[in-house]
Amino acid sequence: MALxxxxxxxxxxAGIAGGAPTQALQPTDLVVADHDFLTILGPSGCGKSTLLRxxxxxxxxxxxxxxxxxEKIQRPGPDRGMVFQSYTLFPWLTVRENIGFGxxxxxxxxxxxxxxxxxxxxxxxxxxxxxxxxKMLSGGMQQRTALARALAxxxxxxxxxxxxxxxxxxxxxxMQELLLxxxxxxxxxxxxxxxxxxxxxxxxxxxxxxxxxxxxxxTQLPIDLPHPRHYTVKTTAEFSAYKAQLTEEIRAExxxxxxxxx
Amino acid sequence: xxxPLQPVSLRKRIVLGAAFFVLFFLGWAFFxxxxxxxxxxxxxxxxxLQTGVTLFVEFDFLHDIAITLWRVVGGFVVAAILAVxxxxxxxxxxPIEAFLEPFVSFCRYLPASAxxxxxxxxxxxxxxxxxxxxFIGSVFQIVLxxxxxxxxxxxxxxxxAYTLGADARGIVWRVIVPGAAPQIAETLRLVLGWAWTYVxxxxxxxxxxxxxxxxxxxxxLLDTGQMIFGIxxxxxxxxxxxxxxxxxxxxxxxxxx
Ligand SMILES: Nc1ncnc2c1ncn2[C@@H]1O[C@H](COP(=O)(O)OP(=O)(O)OP(=O)(O)O)[C@@H](O)[C@H]1O
Ligand SMILES: [Mg+2]
Numbered sequence: 001m002a003l004x005x006x007x008x009x010x011x012x013x014a015g016i017a018g019g020a021p022t023q024a025l026q027p028t029d030l031v032v033a034d035h036d037f038l039t040i041l042g043p044s045g046c047g048k049s050t051l052l053r054x055x056x057x058x059x060x061x062x063x064x065x066x067x068x069x070x071e072k073i074q075r076p077g078p079d080r081g082m083v084f085q086s087y088t089l090f091p092w093l094t095v096r097e098n099i100g101f102g103x104x105x106x107x108x109x110x111x112x113x114x115x116x117x118x119x120x121x122x123x124x125x126x127x128x129x130x131x132x133x134x135k136m137l138s139g140g141m142q143q144r145t146a147l148a149r150a151l152a153x154x155x156x157x158x159x160x161x162x163x164x165x166x167x168x169x170x171x172x173x174x175m176q177e178l179l180l181x182x183x184x185x186x187x188x189x190x191x192x193x194x195x196x197x198x199x200x201x202x203x204x205x206x207x208x209x210x211x212x213x214x215x216x217x218x219t220q221l222p223i224d225l226p227h228p229r230h231y232t233v234k235t236t237a238e239f240s241a242y243k244a245q246l247t248e249e250i251r252a253e254x255x256x257x258x259x260x261x262x
Numbered sequence: 263x264x265x266p267l268q269p270v271s272l273r274k275r276i277v278l279g280a281a282f283f284v285l286f287f288l289g290w291a292f293f294x295x296x297x298x299x300x301x302x303x304x305x306x307x308x309x310x311l312q313t314g315v316t317l318f319v320e321f322d323f324l325h326d327i328a329i330t331l332w333r334v335v336g337g338f339v340v341a342a343i344l345a346v347x348x349x350x351x352x353x354x355x356x357p358i359e360a361f362l363e364p365f366v367s368f369c370r371y372l373p374a375s376a377x378x379x380x381x382x383x384x385x386x387x388x389x390x391x392x393x394x395x396x397f398i399g400s401v402f403q404i405v406l407x408x409x410x411x412x413x414x415x416x417x418x419x420x421x422x423a424y425t426l427g428a429d430a431r432g433i434v435w436r437v438i439v440p441g442a443a444p445q446i447a448e449t450l451r452l453v454l455g456w457a458w459t460y461v462x463x464x465x466x467x468x469x470x471x472x473x474x475x476x477x478x479x480x481x482x483l484l485d486t487g488q489m490i491f492g493i494x495x496x497x498x499x500x501x502x503x504x505x506x507x508x509x510x511x512x513x514x515x516x517x518x519x
Contacts, residue, residue, distance in 0.1 A: 075424075082425040088418045088421075090419060091518070092517050
């Protein structure tokens with residue numbers, strides 16, 4: 001069943017101070033099935049964040065509409081959990097309180113909140129850091145907390161906008177395995193934006209490639225690598241074949257993007 | 263030694279800060295005790311200290327200090343109780359800001375001291391008039407500064423809260439207010455400092471008690487020692503209350519400092 005349906009969504013930003021308007025997204029269609037892990041791959045500036053923000057309800061499309069479980073998305077809501085590329089933990093709350101933010105907003109009884117928080121603290125490897133404030137945490141830890149915060153709300157789907165983009169290579173690899181592990185147990189629908197080809201293949205059940213700006217979804221490629229995936233899958237021949245194919249696709253778009261720069 | 267923006271150790275900071283006070287007093291003592299400046303214009307430090315002791319022992323100066331303190335704190339607290347919620351409302355809701363901001367900005371430039379004659383007409387020379395001066399001097403400043411702080415709330419945090427299911431109420435109470443609280447507290451600390459300057463002006467005119475009144479009386483007696491002692495007292499109280507306020511802020515909002 002299609003959980004998320006993007007119908008002809010485009011976005012034009014008004015020009016700044018009378019300048020020419022920017023088309024950030026061409027009319028785009030996309031269907032995400034329940035329990036999919038869809039990675040969206042595209043060159044910088046192609047409108048990945050714009051698309052994700054529209055799905056989150058944080059931005060309005062210029063044309064088209066987005067349906068979640070058949071209902072039109074008008075505004076942000078707890079049914080779509082989001083993890084941003086930048087660090088967006090509430091600095092005045094501890095890790096525990098950050099994870100419980102959405103639960104408290106729902107008015108859930110405190111003891112139930114604590115159970116759920118404890119569960120996600122353990123699953124995201126934050127044990128021992130519950131009482132830390134965000135500024136005391138490394139970037140990787142902050143993104144784990146942000147992931148736990150989104151998961152604790154039990155959303156219908158997760159929207160992740162390059163959540164590991166600012167992390168170093170090793171931390172990034174560990175976070176990928178962590179997220180993939182969580183998905184393999186829960187099979188919660190994920191929409192994951194990245195510009196890293198390895199990341200897109202390693203985690204996705206499907207990879208959608210976006211064209212250069214103004215972007216749209218150009219091709220989709222199912223990734224038939226067995227689950228559970230171990231990090232060693234990255235060295236297999238199948239993985240390399242996917243990588244070669246996607247590299248070609250992305251390269252063409254990146255060159256087009258570079259040529260369009262003024 | 264002079265590298266831009268390099269922090270200095272706490273010990274060095276204290277030593278350097280105290281050194282200036284020492285230099286200042288040495289300079290003061292030199293010019294007055296040597297007779298370069300006659301006592302009629304400026305009392306020397308020792309005489310000042312002596313008159314200070316007399317003030318406390320014979321003239322119940324502690325009572326004046328208490329009166330002045332109560333006026334500052336009273337007027338300031340009333341202003342803060344009114345201004346902070348109003349500032350938050352203005353910063354968070356743009357129609358309210360559009361409605362009130364021009365008027366408040368205009369009021370902010372009305373000098374509190376210029377209201378004193380008018381306030382004496384309206385409220386007499388009693389406590390109400392003194393408190394009103396402090397109130398007028400503080401309230402508009404606090405409103406505007408709080409509105410600016412609240413308006414600068416991190417949008418990414420607001421968006422994150424929305425995706426976690428917060429509604430407008432949740433955004434105000436669980437994102438905007440806690441996020442702005444440390445800076446609002448710092449603003450209050452700043453404005454409290456200004457309130458000290460208004461109270462003295464209020465007490466210079468039509469008052470029978472308070473530090474400002476004592477300074478005014480001393481002028482009639484040409485007692486520069488008392489006047490300077492009064493001024494120093496205000497400085498010391500201001501400094502101590504400022505340090506206490508800062509400590510309190512750092513304790514309350516450890517995450518922000
Ligand atoms: N608020 C805005 N106002 C005007 N233009 C915008 C705005 N947000 C994005 N754009 C433009 O829309 C285009 C797409 O931006 P978007 O952030 O979606 O790209 P992206 O694919 O996420 O890029 P990156 O990989 O660098 O994050 C860019 O050219 C950007 O300049
Ligand atoms: Mg982006």
